[in-house]
Amino acid sequence: MRSSYTRRELLQAIGMAAALPRITHAASTVETRKAVFQDIPVHYESYGDGPEALVFIHGWTCDLTFWRGQEPIYTRRRSLLIDLPGHGESGKPHVAYPMEFFAKSVDAVMRDAGVERATLIGHSLGGPIIYAYLRLFQERAKSMALVDVDVRKGSAGPINREEQRQRMARRASYMRGPAGEKDFARTVESCFTKLTPEPVKEEVRAKMFATPQYVRVASLTSPSSLPPPGRDEAFRLPAIAIQAASPATELSYKAMKNIFPNLDLEIWNGSGHFLMMENPTRFNETLERFLQKTN
Secondary structure: OOOOOOHHHHHHHHHOOOOOOEEEEOOEEEEEEEEEEOOEEEEEEEEOOOOEEEEEEOOOOOOHHHHHHHHHHHOOOOEEEEOOOOOOOOOOOOOOOOHHHHHHHHHHHHHHOOOOEEEEEEEOOHHHHHHHHHHHHHHHEEEEEEEOOOOOOOOOOOOOHHHHHHHHHHHHHHHOHHHHHHHHHHHHHOOOOOOOOHHHHHHHHHHHHHOOHHHHHHHHHOOOOOOOOOOOOOOOOOEEEEEEOOOOHHHHHHHHHHHOOOEEEEEEOOOOOOHHHHOHHHHHHHHHHHHHHHO
16 A cells, blocks of 8 residues: 655655635635636635735635634735635536646736736646646746745656656555545654644644545646747746745756746755644745845
């Protein structure tokens, strides 16, 4: 039986792989809306007004509430927080969920909100989703912040389509059923360290397990239909990667810098996978510095 992913393996699997009533939220007014993408309601929160926004993209089996620690940023800037299809309060159809599917849903939300350009902020699976978004809608991206991700060529558009199909079929076979459920539990635990606060662990466990198993599986095993990346394909927008330290961090950064030449790196020693939840003050200070430098 396949053992659970380590955090590094999880990142590699991810990498290769009508308005509602207004409510008051902290210093800003939030409008809770649902865009429609391929007949799927995509739930999101919209803060502020204007054609440029921060767009927060959560990770695998998570939802927009994983960004609640970033309230001091998104309530004071034009921002969109999205529940990706299959997650949170969005529709959960039994369909394929390749990276371009998520990327197109993000664009549908932006269009529904009247946003023309975005600073894309993605955690975990959000990294490959941003990569797919850039391959599809490069002109609509202003800058990006990657949060503990692993993105490499082939993350959104296979280098070898048949090899991708076979690899994802193998992965799907051990992610399903009761054995897959146990493996998923071990995978979730691998995302924590001694520094991860217990309330964060409890919240992460509850919300990740709330994502249906068929969505969990399809999100990591749906082959991409995007064309292979060009040999010299690169996206030169301002970018930062905020990464938990691991033996593979530097190698992963070098691979990502081939795709994003202007990518800066900040490494957090001892942190787990959910950096923005474990230490929101430090995370927000880093993100704010990046936004001030790029705006």
